Amino acid sequence: MSADDLLLFSKGDAASMMTLLRSFSTFSKRTGLNMSRGKSNAYFNGVQAGLKQEILQISGMVEGSLPFRNFLWDRGVDFIRSPLVSWEKACKPTTEGGLGLKNEVVWNRAAIGKLVNHIYIKGQNWETYNPPTNSSWYWRRICRVKTLLSEAYEQDLWVDQHYKGYTIAKGYDFLRDKGQEVSWHGLVWNKWSVPKHSFFAWVYHHNNMNTMEKLYRLNISEEDTCLICREGKESRDHLFFSCPYSRRVVTKVGEWLGIQIPFYDLLSWRLVATGSKLRKGVVNEFINACLYHLWQQRNQSRIDLTLNHPCTVASRIIEEIHNRVMAIIKQPIKEKDRSFVSWIERRGRSSGMNVDGNED
Known part of the structure; x- marks a missing residue:
């Protein structure tokens, strides 16, 4: 796959393929993006051979094989290539020159912050809480996220301009690397x-x-x-x-x-x-x-x-x-x-x- 390719998913039956093709036809008229059937592939999972052939005949495509070529970062079983733009840049907001993608590592940390603070230690002081010495290793490891978020708390209150409390989105924005706004x-x-x-x-x-x-x-x-x-x-x-x-x-x-x-x-x-x-x-x-x-x-x-x-x-x-x-x-x-x-x-x-x- 290339960066401007499109992935469409459907059930593995002829009726679903027909619906998908009609929907894409409407999409093409609206956007000016047209399918190149000679360069398009169909991928299957758990579809019987006879049904495969029927779907391929309807779509005019040929069957493709995995693995896909990655979006921006060409890295796979058989190849490695320097990325055009780093993942860190792509995960910045569009106003900071990124694609607005979520960094899953940072998002996971922000989600853990809510899980710990609002479910497991609810009613306790987040700032002073320490996991018991006899707690499991994974709980102690999860609670390390407190250190990353501690500067955004005053005692057990999440600090923002409206004092409306912690959300995963706010935690993510706090933890992510900030960049300068770009003019373009x-x-x-x-x-x-x-x-x-x-x-x-x-x-x-x-x-x-x-x-x-x-x-x-x-x-x-x-x-x-x-x-x-x-x-x-x-x-x-x-x-x-x-x-x-x-x-x-x-x-x-x-x-x-x-x-x-x-x-x-x-x-x-x-x-x-x-x-x-x-x-x-x-x-x-x-x-x-x-x-x-x-x-x-x-x-x-x-x-x-x-x-x-x-x-x-x-x-x-x-x-x-x-x-x-x-x-x-x-x-x-x-x-x-x-x-x-x-x-x-x-x-x-x-x-x-x-x-x-x-x-x-």
Whole structure:
């Protein structure tokens, strides 16, 4: 599996598979994410051979085998690879540059804190409580969590600004490693963004893509030249802002959106995205989509030794965002957003570009 793959689960029967496929069809229309049946697999557990074949025929998939490839951290029976982003960073809130995942070790400690304080020693002073010397070793070990939480207590009272008592969520927030708020979290995570675009933009802002410059520095590659233009070192900034190919793609998308920024500064688009939250969100998604599709072209040039025309890529970006906006726009549309939505609709109908860059 890859990071932007999707896992769907159902009962192992034909009727459930049909329901699942219909649901995914609705999901695809809403999000613009479509299933590649040739790259999709079905996994079974305890399903008879005849029923397996029926489900595979209905779904158009082939049967896969375990183990899966891990989400961000490629570590398994047969392979180990350096993670793109550390687990510690991924477990931070999105406002601090993470994915908002829960660190299960820290969450477990916070849960133990509630278990001990509110069930087993209820009515006693948490701060002064010590397990009896004749208690079991695991109880003494469980009670060690008191030391981790002691600074957040005054006697037996959990201290917060409202003195409302201990909860697992509060304990988790107290125990977790805090980080600085990042300025780009609103750019990456907004409802207008296609999930795979947001995820790649998140990796981009952590500057953890395996560019040729990075691979060369790690002695994995013998060259650090940009795989697209062959005119400079393939750093993150070169690939997305200096590469002539990327400039052509970004320029075409910017022209469609009505934004012209000197020096092809893609990230500065948000500075000129004035108006409603809807308009700002759509502009942010165009930034994320450009980053994602430029990286896809870079990988295509490396793996398949092919490259799409810049106008083809720009058209693909425009079509994806147009479909995304039209699919999730709320009805009725707010008065302040009507002119912008109408403009998007009109531009979407007349935005067809051929590979020469001329409007159809």
